[in-house]
Amino acid sequence: MTNRKKAESGNHRVPIPTLERMATYLRLLSDLEAAKVHTVSSAEIEKQTGINAAQFRKDLSYFGEFGKPGVGYRVSELHQRIARILKIHREQPMLLVGAGNLGSALVGYPGLREHKFIIAAVFDNNYAKIGRLLWDHEILDVNRLKEVNERIRARIGIIAVPASAAQEVADRLVEAGVKAILNFAPTILRVPEGVTVRNVSFLQELAVLSYHLEHEEERAGAYSAHQIDGV
Protein backbone atom coordinates (compact mmCIF):
# COMPACT_ATOMS: atom_id res chain seq x y z
CA MET A 1 0.00 0.00 0.00
CA THR A 2 1.00 3.53 -0.66
CA ASN A 3 1.34 6.12 2.04
CA ARG A 4 0.78 8.93 -0.39
CA LYS A 5 -2.72 9.40 0.94
CA LYS A 6 -1.62 9.48 4.54
CA ALA A 7 0.99 12.09 3.77
CA GLU A 8 -1.43 14.28 1.90
CA SER A 9 -4.26 14.28 4.39
CA GLY A 10 -3.19 14.02 8.00
CA ASN A 11 0.06 15.90 7.48
CA HIS A 12 0.48 16.26 11.19
CA ARG A 13 1.28 12.64 11.81
CA VAL A 14 4.85 12.80 10.57
CA PRO A 15 7.10 12.81 13.63
CA ILE A 16 9.27 15.89 14.08
CA PRO A 17 12.43 13.76 14.41
CA THR A 18 11.60 12.30 11.00
CA LEU A 19 11.42 15.78 9.49
CA GLU A 20 14.71 16.73 11.09
CA ARG A 21 16.33 13.69 9.58
CA MET A 22 14.80 14.47 6.19
CA ALA A 23 16.92 17.62 6.17
CA THR A 24 19.98 15.51 6.95
CA TYR A 25 19.21 13.16 4.07
CA LEU A 26 18.78 16.12 1.78
CA ARG A 27 22.18 17.47 2.65
CA LEU A 28 23.83 14.11 2.18
CA LEU A 29 22.11 13.67 -1.16
CA SER A 30 23.42 17.05 -2.30
CA ASP A 31 26.92 15.89 -1.48
CA LEU A 32 26.42 12.57 -3.27
CA GLU A 33 25.08 14.34 -6.32
CA ALA A 34 28.08 16.62 -6.36
CA ALA A 35 30.25 13.50 -6.16
CA LYS A 36 28.42 12.01 -9.12
CA VAL A 37 27.10 9.08 -7.13
CA HIS A 38 23.93 7.91 -8.84
CA THR A 39 22.54 5.25 -6.54
CA VAL A 40 22.52 4.82 -2.79
CA SER A 41 21.20 2.15 -0.41
CA SER A 42 19.80 2.60 3.07
CA ALA A 43 22.88 0.75 4.37
CA GLU A 44 25.09 3.36 2.77
CA ILE A 45 22.99 6.14 4.26
CA GLU A 46 23.51 4.56 7.67
CA LYS A 47 27.26 4.42 7.14
CA GLN A 48 27.42 8.08 6.18
CA THR A 49 25.02 9.62 8.66
CA GLY A 50 24.92 7.21 11.57
CA ILE A 51 21.16 7.01 11.18
CA ASN A 52 19.88 3.43 11.32
CA ALA A 53 18.99 2.03 7.89
CA ALA A 54 15.56 0.87 9.05
CA GLN A 55 14.99 4.33 10.46
CA PHE A 56 15.77 5.86 7.10
CA ARG A 57 13.38 3.56 5.25
CA LYS A 58 10.69 4.13 7.86
CA ASP A 59 11.13 7.88 7.58
CA LEU A 60 10.66 7.77 3.83
CA SER A 61 7.62 5.52 4.19
CA TYR A 62 5.66 8.44 5.64
CA PHE A 63 5.82 10.05 2.23
CA GLY A 64 5.56 7.20 -0.26
CA GLU A 65 7.86 4.75 -2.02
CA PHE A 66 11.22 5.93 -3.22
CA GLY A 67 13.48 2.96 -3.95
CA LYS A 68 13.78 -0.28 -5.83
CA PRO A 69 14.23 -3.50 -3.85
CA GLY A 70 17.59 -5.04 -4.64
CA VAL A 71 18.84 -1.79 -6.12
CA GLY A 72 18.47 1.16 -3.79
CA TYR A 73 17.54 4.80 -4.40
CA ARG A 74 18.32 7.06 -7.33
CA VAL A 75 20.17 9.95 -5.73
CA SER A 76 18.83 12.72 -7.94
CA GLU A 77 15.25 11.53 -7.75
CA LEU A 78 15.33 11.14 -4.00
CA HIS A 79 16.90 14.56 -3.63
CA GLN A 80 14.21 16.18 -5.72
CA ARG A 81 11.38 14.45 -3.97
CA ILE A 82 12.63 15.29 -0.49
CA ALA A 83 13.15 18.92 -1.54
CA ARG A 84 9.56 18.96 -2.73
CA ILE A 85 8.29 17.43 0.50
CA LEU A 86 10.11 20.10 2.48
CA LYS A 87 8.82 22.75 0.06
CA ILE A 88 12.26 23.95 -0.91
CA HIS A 89 12.16 22.72 -4.48
CA ARG A 90 11.61 26.37 -5.28
CA GLU A 91 13.01 29.35 -3.50
CA GLN A 92 11.41 29.82 -0.14
CA PRO A 93 11.45 33.51 0.83
CA MET A 94 11.85 34.48 4.48
CA LEU A 95 11.71 37.64 6.56
CA LEU A 96 14.48 38.37 9.04
CA VAL A 97 13.81 40.69 11.96
CA GLY A 98 16.86 41.89 13.84
CA ALA A 99 19.94 43.21 12.07
CA GLY A 100 22.37 42.53 14.90
CA ASN A 101 25.24 40.08 14.97
CA LEU A 102 23.08 37.03 14.74
CA GLY A 103 21.02 38.48 11.94
CA SER A 104 24.21 39.31 10.10
CA ALA A 105 25.50 35.78 10.55
CA LEU A 106 22.27 34.38 9.15
CA VAL A 107 22.23 36.62 6.10
CA GLY A 108 25.82 35.67 5.42
CA TYR A 109 25.28 31.95 5.90
CA PRO A 110 25.83 30.35 2.49
CA GLY A 111 24.09 27.09 3.43
CA LEU A 112 20.70 28.79 3.34
CA ARG A 113 20.75 29.89 -0.27
CA GLU A 114 22.23 26.55 -1.27
CA HIS A 115 19.06 24.92 -0.06
CA LYS A 116 16.74 27.54 -1.56
CA PHE A 117 15.99 29.41 1.64
CA ILE A 118 16.23 33.08 0.75
CA ILE A 119 16.26 35.95 3.20
CA ALA A 120 14.14 38.31 1.15
CA ALA A 121 14.00 41.28 3.51
CA VAL A 122 15.64 42.43 6.73
CA PHE A 123 13.99 44.58 9.40
CA ASP A 124 15.05 46.38 12.53
CA ASN A 125 13.53 48.99 14.83
CA ASN A 126 16.75 50.87 15.44
CA TYR A 127 16.77 54.11 13.49
CA ALA A 128 20.53 54.09 13.45
CA LYS A 129 20.35 50.91 11.38
CA ILE A 130 17.33 51.50 9.18
CA GLY A 131 18.39 52.49 5.68
CA ARG A 132 21.86 50.99 6.06
CA LEU A 133 22.95 47.82 4.35
CA LEU A 134 23.29 44.39 5.89
CA TRP A 135 25.34 42.66 3.21
CA ASP A 136 23.27 43.45 0.13
CA HIS A 137 20.02 44.04 2.01
CA GLU A 138 18.75 47.45 2.94
CA ILE A 139 17.58 47.33 6.54
CA LEU A 140 13.91 48.27 6.62
CA ASP A 141 11.80 49.78 9.37
CA VAL A 142 10.04 47.01 11.25
CA ASN A 143 6.86 49.11 11.00
CA ARG A 144 6.83 48.35 7.29
CA LEU A 145 6.81 44.61 7.83
CA LYS A 146 3.23 44.02 6.79
CA GLU A 147 3.36 46.39 3.86
CA VAL A 148 6.56 44.90 2.47
CA ASN A 149 5.36 41.34 2.89
CA GLU A 150 2.33 42.06 0.74
CA ARG A 151 4.75 41.85 -2.14
CA ILE A 152 7.16 39.19 -0.88
CA ARG A 153 4.53 36.96 0.60
CA ALA A 154 7.04 35.15 2.76
CA ARG A 155 5.50 32.63 5.09
CA ILE A 156 8.60 32.06 7.20
CA GLY A 157 9.94 34.64 9.64
CA ILE A 158 13.15 34.64 11.65
CA ILE A 159 13.32 36.42 14.99
CA ALA A 160 16.82 37.55 15.89
CA VAL A 161 16.02 40.30 18.36
CA PRO A 162 16.44 40.51 22.15
CA ALA A 163 13.99 38.54 24.27
CA SER A 164 12.24 41.72 25.38
CA ALA A 165 11.14 42.51 21.82
CA ALA A 166 10.47 38.99 20.58
CA GLN A 167 6.76 38.70 21.35
CA GLU A 168 5.94 41.97 19.66
CA VAL A 169 7.92 40.96 16.60
CA ALA A 170 6.13 37.62 16.54
CA ASP A 171 2.76 39.42 16.60
CA ARG A 172 3.81 41.61 13.68
CA LEU A 173 5.08 38.67 11.68
CA VAL A 174 1.80 36.85 12.17
CA GLU A 175 -0.08 39.96 11.16
CA ALA A 176 2.02 40.12 8.03
CA GLY A 177 0.93 36.64 7.06
CA VAL A 178 3.84 34.57 8.33
CA LYS A 179 2.88 30.98 9.19
CA ALA A 180 6.16 29.68 10.60
CA ILE A 181 8.66 31.33 12.93
CA LEU A 182 12.24 30.47 13.76
CA ASN A 183 12.86 32.09 17.11
CA PHE A 184 16.37 32.74 18.40
CA ALA A 185 15.22 34.82 21.35
CA PRO A 186 15.11 33.04 24.71
CA THR A 187 11.38 33.51 25.19
CA ILE A 188 8.29 31.38 24.84
CA LEU A 189 6.20 32.95 22.10
CA ARG A 190 2.42 32.95 22.06
CA VAL A 191 1.07 32.58 18.54
CA PRO A 192 -2.37 31.77 17.12
CA GLU A 193 -3.44 28.32 15.94
CA GLY A 194 -1.95 27.48 12.59
CA VAL A 195 1.36 29.22 13.19
CA THR A 196 4.35 26.98 13.86
CA VAL A 197 7.27 28.06 16.03
CA ARG A 198 10.70 26.49 16.40
CA ASN A 199 13.01 27.77 19.11
CA VAL A 200 16.78 27.70 18.84
CA SER A 201 18.42 28.11 22.20
CA PHE A 202 22.19 28.22 22.45
CA LEU A 203 21.83 28.11 26.20
CA GLN A 204 19.85 24.91 26.00
CA GLU A 205 22.42 23.26 23.77
CA LEU A 206 25.27 24.29 26.00
CA ALA A 207 23.40 23.22 29.12
CA VAL A 208 22.95 19.72 27.76
CA LEU A 209 26.64 19.53 26.94
CA SER A 210 27.69 20.97 30.26
CA TYR A 211 25.61 18.44 32.14
CA HIS A 212 27.45 15.59 30.50
CA LEU A 213 30.84 16.81 31.71
CA GLU A 214 32.41 15.12 34.65
CA HIS A 215 32.01 17.23 37.72
CA GLU A 216 35.33 18.28 39.23
CA GLU A 217 34.24 19.43 42.64
CA GLU A 218 37.03 21.89 43.23
CA ARG A 219 38.58 23.60 40.26
CA ALA A 220 42.06 25.01 40.60
CA GLY A 221 40.80 28.56 40.70
CA ALA A 222 39.19 30.84 38.18
CA TYR A 223 40.96 30.82 34.84
CA SER A 224 41.39 34.31 33.51
CA ALA A 225 40.08 35.17 30.12
CA HIS A 226 42.31 38.21 29.98
CA GLN A 227 45.35 36.23 30.81
CA ILE A 228 44.66 34.29 27.63
CA ASP A 229 43.45 37.00 25.35
CA GLY A 230 46.46 39.03 26.17
CA VAL A 231 48.89 36.34 25.09
Next chain:
Amino acid sequence: MTNRKKAESGNHRVPIPTLERMATYLRLLSDLEAAKVHTVSSAEIEKQTGINAAQFRKDLSYFGEFGKPGVGYRVSELHQRIARILKIHREQPMLLVGAGNLGSALVGYPGLREHKFIIAAVFDNNYAKIGRLLWDHEILDVNRLKEVNERIRARIGIIAVPASAAQEVADRLVEAGVKAILNFAPTILRVPEGVTVRNVSFLQELAVLSYHLEHEEERAGAYSAHQIDGV
Protein backbone atom coordinates in the same frame (compact mmCIF):
# COMPACT_ATOMS: atom_id res chain seq x y z
CA MET B 1 22.30 11.51 16.38
CA THR B 2 25.00 8.92 16.69
CA ASN B 3 26.66 11.01 19.28
CA ARG B 4 23.50 11.60 21.14
CA LYS B 5 23.22 7.85 21.50
CA LYS B 6 26.72 7.54 22.75
CA ALA B 7 26.25 10.19 25.37
CA GLU B 8 23.08 8.58 26.58
CA SER B 9 24.25 5.01 26.83
CA GLY B 10 27.56 6.01 28.35
CA ASN B 11 26.66 6.54 31.97
CA HIS B 12 23.53 8.64 32.16
CA ARG B 13 19.93 7.75 32.07
CA VAL B 14 18.54 11.26 32.26
CA PRO B 15 16.62 11.81 29.01
CA ILE B 16 17.99 14.53 26.73
CA PRO B 17 14.57 16.24 26.53
CA THR B 18 14.64 16.49 30.32
CA LEU B 19 18.00 18.25 30.20
CA GLU B 20 16.76 20.63 27.54
CA ARG B 21 13.80 21.52 29.72
CA MET B 22 16.08 21.99 32.72
CA ALA B 23 17.64 24.90 30.84
CA THR B 24 14.18 26.32 30.25
CA TYR B 25 13.33 26.06 33.94
CA LEU B 26 16.59 27.77 34.80
CA ARG B 27 15.80 30.71 32.56
CA LEU B 28 12.31 31.05 33.97
CA LEU B 29 13.64 30.90 37.51
CA SER B 30 16.09 33.70 36.72
CA ASP B 31 13.17 35.81 35.58
CA LEU B 32 11.11 34.95 38.65
CA GLU B 33 14.03 35.80 40.93
CA ALA B 34 14.43 39.13 39.19
CA ALA B 35 10.70 39.72 39.74
CA LYS B 36 11.15 38.93 43.46
CA VAL B 37 8.86 35.91 43.30
CA HIS B 38 9.89 33.60 46.13
CA THR B 39 7.81 30.49 45.63
CA VAL B 40 6.50 28.70 42.59
CA SER B 41 4.34 25.62 42.00
CA SER B 42 4.52 23.13 39.17
CA ALA B 43 1.13 24.42 38.00
CA GLU B 44 2.59 27.90 37.72
CA ILE B 45 5.58 26.54 35.78
CA GLU B 46 3.13 24.93 33.36
CA LYS B 47 1.29 28.20 32.90
CA GLN B 48 4.49 30.09 32.14
CA THR B 49 6.33 27.60 29.97
CA GLY B 50 3.64 25.40 28.52
CA ILE B 51 5.45 22.38 29.92
CA ASN B 52 3.08 19.96 31.64
CA ALA B 53 3.23 20.17 35.44
CA ALA B 54 3.71 16.41 35.82
CA GLN B 55 6.50 16.60 33.29
CA PHE B 56 8.20 19.25 35.36
CA ARG B 57 7.97 17.21 38.54
CA LYS B 58 9.12 14.09 36.74
CA ASP B 59 12.08 15.96 35.29
CA LEU B 60 13.18 17.13 38.72
CA SER B 61 12.74 13.64 40.15
CA TYR B 62 15.79 12.47 38.19
CA PHE B 63 17.90 14.66 40.41
CA GLY B 64 16.28 14.49 43.83
CA GLU B 65 13.55 16.24 45.77
CA PHE B 66 13.16 19.95 45.43
CA GLY B 67 9.78 21.05 46.72
CA LYS B 68 7.43 20.93 49.68
CA PRO B 69 4.03 19.26 49.22
CA GLY B 70 1.24 21.80 49.65
CA VAL B 71 3.69 24.66 49.22
CA GLY B 72 5.74 24.44 46.06
CA TYR B 73 9.37 25.27 45.27
CA ARG B 74 11.61 28.00 46.63
CA VAL B 75 12.67 29.91 43.55
CA SER B 76 16.19 30.76 44.63
CA GLU B 77 16.94 27.28 45.92
CA LEU B 78 15.62 25.59 42.81
CA HIS B 79 17.60 27.97 40.64
CA GLN B 80 20.81 27.25 42.47
CA ARG B 81 20.34 23.52 42.43
CA ILE B 82 19.54 23.36 38.72
CA ALA B 83 22.56 25.55 37.95
CA ARG B 84 24.69 23.11 39.91
CA ILE B 85 23.22 20.12 38.11
CA LEU B 86 24.04 21.74 34.77
CA LYS B 87 27.50 22.65 36.11
CA ILE B 88 27.05 26.34 35.53
CA HIS B 89 26.98 27.37 39.16
CA ARG B 90 30.52 28.53 38.43
CA GLU B 91 31.86 29.98 35.24
CA GLN B 92 32.18 27.38 32.55
CA PRO B 93 34.98 28.30 30.13
CA MET B 94 34.63 27.42 26.45
CA LEU B 95 36.79 27.55 23.33
CA LEU B 96 35.39 29.05 20.16
CA VAL B 97 36.88 28.07 16.82
CA GLY B 98 35.89 30.24 13.88
CA ALA B 99 35.94 34.02 14.02
CA GLY B 100 33.45 34.60 11.23
CA ASN B 101 29.97 36.07 11.45
CA LEU B 102 28.56 33.30 13.54
CA GLY B 103 31.53 33.29 15.88
CA SER B 104 31.13 37.01 16.27
CA ALA B 105 27.45 36.66 17.06
CA LEU B 106 28.23 34.07 19.72
CA VAL B 107 30.91 36.13 21.41
CA GLY B 108 28.53 39.07 21.47
CA TYR B 109 25.59 37.10 22.77
CA PRO B 110 24.88 38.42 26.28
CA GLY B 111 22.78 35.43 27.32
CA LEU B 112 25.86 33.24 27.55
CA ARG B 113 27.68 35.23 30.20
CA GLU B 114 24.44 35.70 32.09
CA HIS B 115 24.32 31.96 32.56
CA LYS B 116 28.02 31.61 33.35
CA PHE B 117 29.12 30.30 30.00
CA ILE B 118 32.30 32.17 29.12
CA ILE B 119 34.04 32.18 25.78
CA ALA B 120 37.57 32.11 27.09
CA ALA B 121 39.50 32.05 23.81
CA VAL B 122 38.80 32.45 20.10
CA PHE B 123 40.70 30.68 17.32
CA ASP B 124 40.87 30.86 13.56
CA ASN B 125 43.15 29.53 10.85
CA ASN B 126 42.99 32.63 8.67
CA TYR B 127 46.20 34.61 8.96
CA ALA B 128 44.34 37.75 8.01
CA LYS B 129 42.32 37.37 11.21
CA ILE B 130 44.88 36.00 13.66
CA GLY B 131 46.09 38.73 15.97
CA ARG B 132 43.07 40.91 15.39
CA LEU B 133 40.34 41.43 17.93
CA LEU B 134 36.91 39.86 17.97
CA TRP B 135 35.21 42.09 20.49
CA ASP B 136 37.67 41.97 23.37
CA HIS B 137 39.24 38.67 22.34
CA GLU B 138 42.47 38.41 20.42
CA ILE B 139 41.98 35.87 17.66
CA LEU B 140 44.53 33.12 18.15
CA ASP B 141 46.11 30.71 15.69
CA VAL B 142 44.18 27.47 15.72
CA ASN B 143 47.53 25.67 15.87
CA ARG B 144 47.89 26.95 19.39
CA LEU B 145 44.65 25.40 20.53
CA LYS B 146 46.18 22.64 22.63
CA GLU B 147 48.87 24.83 24.11
CA VAL B 148 46.42 27.56 25.10
CA ASN B 149 43.93 25.14 26.58
CA GLU B 150 46.58 23.77 28.93
CA ARG B 151 45.98 26.96 30.86
CA ILE B 152 42.27 27.50 30.30
CA ARG B 153 41.30 23.85 30.65
CA ALA B 154 38.00 24.41 28.91
CA ARG B 155 36.04 21.23 28.36
CA ILE B 156 33.49 22.70 25.98
CA GLY B 157 34.36 23.69 22.42
CA ILE B 158 32.24 25.50 19.85
CA ILE B 159 32.78 24.85 16.14
CA ALA B 160 31.75 27.80 13.96
CA VAL B 161 33.80 27.05 10.86
CA PRO B 162 32.75 25.85 7.38
CA ALA B 163 31.77 22.21 7.02
CA SER B 164 34.99 21.39 5.17
CA ALA B 165 37.10 22.28 8.20
CA ALA B 166 34.83 21.02 10.95
CA GLN B 167 36.19 17.49 11.39
CA GLU B 168 39.76 18.67 11.66
CA VAL B 169 38.76 21.28 14.22
CA ALA B 170 36.89 18.63 16.17
CA ASP B 171 40.00 16.45 16.23
CA ARG B 172 42.08 19.33 17.53
CA LEU B 173 39.54 20.21 20.18
CA VAL B 174 39.49 16.63 21.40
CA GLU B 175 43.27 16.58 21.44
CA ALA B 176 43.19 19.74 23.53
CA GLY B 177 41.09 18.00 26.16
CA VAL B 178 37.61 19.14 25.19
CA LYS B 179 34.87 16.72 26.21
CA ALA B 180 31.82 18.38 24.68
CA ILE B 181 31.37 20.06 21.33
CA LEU B 182 28.67 22.36 20.04
CA ASN B 183 28.84 22.03 16.27
CA PHE B 184 27.33 24.64 13.97
CA ALA B 185 28.86 23.17 10.81
CA PRO B 186 26.54 21.02 8.71
CA THR B 187 28.62 17.87 9.06
CA ILE B 188 28.47 14.71 11.08
CA LEU B 189 31.50 14.67 13.33
CA ARG B 190 33.36 11.55 14.36
CA VAL B 191 34.64 11.77 17.90
CA PRO B 192 36.01 9.23 20.38
CA GLU B 193 33.97 7.63 23.16
CA GLY B 194 33.44 9.99 26.03
CA VAL B 195 33.11 13.11 23.91
CA THR B 196 29.61 14.50 23.49
CA VAL B 197 28.50 16.40 20.40
CA ARG B 198 25.43 18.55 19.84
CA ASN B 199 24.65 19.76 16.37
CA VAL B 200 22.82 22.98 15.63
CA SER B 201 21.49 23.06 12.10
CA PHE B 202 19.66 26.13 10.85
CA LEU B 203 18.74 24.19 7.75
CA GLN B 204 17.13 21.49 9.81
CA GLU B 205 15.08 23.99 11.78
CA LEU B 206 13.93 25.78 8.66
CA ALA B 207 13.15 22.51 6.90
CA VAL B 208 10.82 21.46 9.71
CA LEU B 209 9.06 24.82 9.53
CA SER B 210 8.85 24.79 5.78
CA TYR B 211 7.31 21.33 5.75
CA HIS B 212 4.47 22.55 7.93
CA LEU B 213 3.47 25.27 5.49
CA GLU B 214 0.53 24.71 3.23
CA HIS B 215 1.67 23.82 -0.22
CA GLU B 216 0.50 26.28 -2.87
CA GLU B 217 1.07 24.28 -6.03
CA GLU B 218 1.62 27.20 -8.35
CA ARG B 219 3.10 30.33 -6.94
CA ALA B 220 2.51 33.59 -8.75
CA GLY B 221 6.06 33.73 -10.03
CA ALA B 222 9.40 34.31 -8.40
CA TYR B 223 9.36 37.23 -6.03
CA SER B 224 12.41 39.39 -6.42
CA ALA B 225 14.61 40.08 -3.48
CA HIS B 226 16.11 43.03 -5.26
CA GLN B 227 12.76 44.50 -5.94
CA ILE B 228 12.32 44.62 -2.20
CA ASP B 229 15.77 45.53 -1.06
CA GLY B 230 15.79 48.38 -3.49
CA VAL B 231 12.70 50.00 -2.03
Next chain:
DNA sequence: TAGATTGTTAATCGATTAACAATC
Protein backbone atom coordinates in the same frame (compact mmCIF):
# COMPACT_ATOMS: atom_id res chain seq x y z
C1' DT C 1 17.90 -17.52 -11.30
C1' DA C 2 20.64 -15.83 -6.98
C1' DG C 3 21.72 -11.91 -4.39
C1' DA C 4 20.50 -7.60 -2.79
C1' DT C 5 17.64 -4.38 -0.76
C1' DT C 6 13.26 -2.43 -0.29
C1' DG C 7 8.75 -1.30 2.40
C1' DT C 8 6.23 -2.73 6.27
C1' DT C 9 4.95 -5.27 10.32
C1' DA C 10 5.74 -6.35 15.00
C1' DA C 11 8.63 -5.99 19.06
C1' DT C 12 11.16 -3.03 21.76
C1' DC C 13 12.42 0.87 23.86
C1' DG C 14 11.70 5.42 25.78
C1' DA C 15 9.16 9.59 27.03
C1' DT C 16 4.85 11.83 28.48
C1' DT C 17 0.98 12.31 31.33
C1' DA C 18 -2.82 11.14 34.48
C1' DA C 19 -3.76 9.71 38.93
C1' DC C 20 -3.09 9.48 43.76
C1' DA C 21 -1.04 8.45 48.30
C1' DA C 22 2.07 11.06 51.06
C1' DT C 23 2.75 15.18 53.47
C1' DC C 24 3.41 20.02 54.36
Next chain:
DNA sequence: TAGATTGTTAATCGATTAACAATC
Protein backbone atom coordinates in the same frame (compact mmCIF):
# COMPACT_ATOMS: atom_id res chain seq x y z
C1' DT D 1 -7.48 19.87 60.66
C1' DA D 2 -8.59 21.09 55.53
C1' DG D 3 -6.58 22.43 51.33
C1' DA D 4 -2.80 22.38 48.39
C1' DT D 5 0.81 20.36 46.02
C1' DT D 6 4.50 17.29 45.91
C1' DG D 7 7.03 12.84 44.26
C1' DT D 8 6.11 8.56 42.16
C1' DT D 9 3.64 4.82 40.10
C1' DA D 10 1.13 3.03 36.31
C1' DA D 11 -1.06 3.80 31.88
C1' DT D 12 -0.57 5.83 27.62
C1' DC D 13 1.46 7.44 23.80
C1' DG D 14 5.10 7.72 20.37
C1' DA D 15 9.48 6.63 18.19
C1' DT D 16 13.13 3.28 17.07
C1' DT D 17 14.75 -0.96 15.40
C1' DA D 18 14.87 -5.89 14.12
C1' DA D 19 13.03 -9.07 11.10
C1' DC D 20 11.26 -10.66 6.84
C1' DA D 21 8.19 -11.33 2.81
C1' DA D 22 8.03 -8.95 -1.49
C1' DT D 23 10.47 -7.89 -5.50
C1' DC D 24 13.88 -5.90 -8.49
